[in-house]
Amino acid sequence: xxxxxxxxxxxxxxxxxxxxxxxxxxxxxxxxxxxxxxxxxxxxxxxxxxxxxxxxxxxxxxxxxxxxxxxxxxxxxxxxxxxxxxxxxxxxxxxxxxxxxxxxxxxxxxxxxxxxxxxxxxxxxxxxxxxxxxxxxxxxxxxxxxxxxxxxxxxxxxxxxxxxxxxxxxxxxxxxxxxxxxxxxxxxxxxxxxxxxxxxxxxxxxxxxxxxxxxxxxxxxxxxxxxxxxxxxxxxxxxxxxxxxxxxxxxxxxxxxxxxxxxxx
Amino acid sequence: xxxxxxxxxxxxxxxxxxxxxxxxxxxxxxxxxxxxxxxxxxxxxxxxxxxxxxxxxxxxxxxxxxxxxxxxxxxxxxxxxxxxxxxxxxxxxxxxxxxxxxxxxxxxxxxxxxxxxxxxxxxxxxxxxxxxxxxxxxxxxxxxxxxxxxxxxxxxxxxxxxxxxxxxxxxxxxxxxxxxxxxxxxxxxxxxxxxxxxxxxxxxxxxxxxxxxxxxxxxxxxxxxxxxxxxxxxxxxxxxxxxxxxxxxxxxxxxxxxxxxxxxxxxxxxxxxxxxxxxxxxxxxxxxxxxxxxxxxxxxxxxxxxxxxxxxxxxxxxxxxxxxxxxxxxxxxxxxxxxxxxxxxxxxxxxxxxxxxxxxxxxxxxxxxxxxxxxxxxxxxxxxxxxxxxxxxxxxxxxxxxxxxxxxxxxxxxxxxxxxxxxxxxx
Ligand SMILES: Nc1ncnc2c1ncn2[C@@H]1O[C@H](COP(=O)(O)OP(=O)(O)OP(=O)(O)O)[C@@H](O)[C@H]1O
Ligand SMILES: [Mg+2]
Numbered sequence: 037x038x039x040x041x042x043x044x045x046x047x048x049x050x051x052x053x054x055x056x057x058x059x060x061x062x063x064x065x066x067x068x069x070x071x072x073x074x075x076x077x078x079x080x081x082x083x084x085x086x087x088x089x090x091x092x093x094x095x096x097x098x099x100x101x102x103x104x105x106x107x108x109x110x111x112x113x114x115x116x117x118x119x120x121x122x123x124x125x126x127x128x129x130x131x132x133x134x135x136x137x138x139x140x141x142x143x144x145x146x147x148x149x150x151x152x153x154x155x156x157x158x159x160x161x162x163x164x165x166x167x168x169x170x171x172x173x174x175x176x177x178x179x180x181x182x183x184x185x186x187x188x189x190x191x192x193x194x195x196x197x198x199x200x201x202x203x204x205x206x207x208x209x210x211x212x213x214x215x216x217x218x219x220x221x222x223x224x225x226x227x228x229x230x231x232x233x234x235x236x237x238x239x240x241x242x243x244x245x246x247x248x249x250x251x252x253x254x255x256x257x258x259x260x261x262x263x264x265x266x267x268x269x270x271x272x273x274x275x276x277x278x279x280x281x282x283x284x285x286x287x288x289x290x291x292x293x294x295x296x297x298x299x300x301x
Numbered sequence: 302x303x304x305x306x307x308x309x310x311x312x313x314x315x316x317x318x319x320x321x322x323x324x325x326x327x328x329x330x331x332x333x334x335x336x337x338x339x340x341x342x343x344x345x346x347x348x349x350x351x352x353x354x355x356x357x358x359x360x361x362x363x364x365x366x367x368x369x370x371x372x373x374x375x376x377x378x379x380x381x382x383x384x385x386x387x388x389x390x391x392x393x394x395x396x397x398x399x400x401x402x403x404x405x406x407x408x409x410x411x412x413x414x415x416x417x418x419x420x421x422x423x424x425x426x427x428x429x430x431x432x433x434x435x436x437x438x439x440x441x442x443x444x445x446x447x448x449x450x451x452x453x454x455x456x457x458x459x460x461x462x463x464x465x466x467x468x469x470x471x472x473x474x475x476x477x478x479x480x481x482x483x484x485x486x487x488x489x490x491x492x493x494x495x496x497x498x499x500x501x502x503x504x505x506x507x508x509x510x511x512x513x514x515x516x517x518x519x520x521x522x523x524x525x526x527x528x529x530x531x532x533x534x535x536x537x538x539x540x541x542x543x544x545x546x547x548x549x550x551x552x553x554x555x556x557x558x559x560x561x562x563x564x565x566x567x568x569x570x571x572x573x574x575x576x577x578x579x580x581x582x583x584x585x586x587x588x589x590x591x592x593x594x595x596x597x598x599x600x601x602x603x604x605x606x607x608x609x610x611x612x613x614x615x616x617x618x619x620x621x622x623x624x625x626x627x628x629x630x631x632x633x634x635x636x637x638x639x640x641x642x643x644x645x646x647x648x649x650x651x652x653x654x655x656x657x658x659x660x661x662x663x664x665x666x667x668x669x670x671x672x673x674x675x676x677x678x679x680x681x682x683x684x685x686x687x688x689x690x691x692x693x694x695x696x697x698x699x700x701x702x703x704x705x706x707x708x709x710x711x712x713x714x715x716x717x718x719x720x721x722x723x724x725x726x727x728x
Contacts, residue, residue: 096614098613098614117616118613118614118615118616119616122616128614130614132610133611134608134610134611134614134615135608135611136603136604136606136607136608136611136612136674137607137608137674138603138604138606138607138674138675139600139603139604139607143600143604144611147600147604147611147612147615147617148612148615148616148617149615149616150597150600152597156596156597157595157596158595158596158597158600161521
């Protein structure tokens with residue numbers, strides 16, 4: 037943790053300090069501290085069950101942390117429900133996508149934040165138009181918006197989840213495996229989108245098992261192992277092998293022996 | 302569905318005709334479930350017509366059927382939302398009994414001490430109190446289910462026993478009768494209807510609405526460049542729906558007031574016209590369809606049924622939504638209780654017994670999925686008509702009440718079984 041390269045760029049957009057979450061006896065997140073700056077992509081990597089999803093769920097309001105503090109723009113933030121998180125313009129693309137299969141894409145995009153007509157009824161037309169607009173940016177081939185999500189392909193579902201986060205002008209974007217179900221073209225589109233959003237000054241937590249993708253997109257990389265933070269490194273200062281070493285054996289760059297690194301391959 | 306590019310040995314003229322028929326059906330987008338329900342209805346109606354030696358399909362019996370369907374159908378519209386939200390309400394029959402008895406007690410025992418019998422405001426006070434009581438009972442169920450976390454199956458199973466007991470306890474099992482003169486109108490009968498002329502007006506308005514919906518639907522789809530039904534299909538559909546509505550009203554209007562009553566009103570053949578319970582049902586159906594499809598609350602109910610976790614993550618107060626659904630259910634049960642006590646002109650402690658069976662069956666037959674997330678209000682109303690036809694038919698042919706329950710129970714299980722078998726079959 038001491039090796040964390042801290043570019044002094046003023047106040048971080050998000051600071052999560054000493055977050056702990058336990059499920060029964062399992063310490064899913066065990067005293068993790070990470071931060072995120074505006075216009076930055078922080079790659080969050082680690083093996084299965086490392087605690088990445090659980091960590092970011094405490095930021096998106098899906099799960100309460102047992103202890104720890106969250107600061108947004110340097111101010112203490114209390115996030116206990118998804119609604120709280122949305123107040124801070126935190127948008128999340130969940131690994132499970134969190135879509136209701138029985139309703140259509142616009143209804144899912146606006147779930148909980150529906151556009152209403154002046155008579156307080158659902159304005160499905162406005163929602164569909166907005167959905168088409170965002171989708172044109174993400175996945176132009178996806179046209180049949182009015183069918184239930186149940187009958188969409190995995191990639192189309194993922195675009196719906198991404199569209200939801202993008203539409204509501206996130207300042208802090210959490211992406212938990214956003215490209216897991218996408219084909220190469222769609223993945224490239226999402227990578228483009230991430231770079232665009234980054235240029236707009238949005239801070240992005242990018243959770244991914246695709247180490248190459250993370251190396252392409254992230255500015256810094258935080259590695260978790262068994263609920264603990266192994267460390268946060270500057271992408272430019274490390275090699276993929278070194279990050280792999282952190283993920284698998286939890287050794288910081290320079291501390292792993294040659295034989296240990298060789299065993300990774 | 303294959304597109305027919307593989308020529309099967311069975312490619313005969315009949316197959317081609319069958320395919321043509323399917324294509325036509327497909328073009329009108331009438332779904333198979335609706336066809337199934339109408340088919341079941343036709344079988345039940347025609348079957349009972351012969352079995353009863355020609356009484357089932359008389360205007361008089363169908364008019365009675367329309368009134369009897371109302372109570373089950375009113376409750377079934379609420380049951381749709383309950384089941385869609387992945388819950389169940391087994392208590393509706395008992396709550397109907399308790400609320401109906403409370404409204405009767407108000408009219409016979411409590412209010413007369415203050416305002417006398419047949420006061421003009423009696424029916425309003427009794428009805429309002431009943432609706433409030435229904436909302437409170439539904440709210441209590443909903444609170445325990447949503448906030449305390451007891452499964453709805455258990456809470457409403459308890460409610461089934463508790464409220465049946467309360468229905469008995471209020472009058473120590475006595476029959477409370479008769480109801481207030483105006484209150485009675487809620488139940489239909491020879492005074493509680495709108496006569497032939499206004500029935501035709503209702504029919505005309507309904508036709509107008511149907512045509513408006515069809516035209517509007519076309520325009521909307523056109524605007525978004527969606528695939529349009531062929532014009533002929535829309536015309537056929539419009540003519541069909543209007544024909545059914547006007548035909549039903551014309552047929553029901555052939556049920557005339559008894560001569561003695563008619564003589565007092567100038568004599569001749571005076572039609573009953575649509576009964577008040579049927580009008581109430583029409584109103585409830587419209588309002589519930591609006592709630593289910595146009596309001597946020599309805600959307601949330603469906604979202605919760607589709608994926609409770611997603612609804613929660615979307616920031617929906619899922620517990621409150623579920624509790625509201627149960628409050629709404631309670632109000633609908635109270636409306637049904639008012640209709641039922643008014644129609645019987647009495648409250649008995651067994652009021653609404655085994656109604657839950659019919660109500661749940663109506664919703665399920667009408668296409669509500671017990672897995673949650675799927676269901677329509679109009680489907681449930683049609684389902685109620687199927688169930689009530691079955692029951693009325695059995696009453697007509699003299700089947701004893703316990704055996705009626707046997708039949709209803711079997712139909713319920715059969716309907717769910719059929720549904721899951723059809724769902725398992727690949728398209
Ligand atoms: N709701 C829960 N109840 C009990 N244990 C849980 C729950 N959610 C997560 N866990 C446990 O917490 C640990 C961390 O899980 P988490 O989902 O955060 O891992 P992850 O890093 O996101 O893994 P993956 O890469 O597979 O998505 C795991 O041991 C998991 O079993
Ligand atoms: Mg995860």
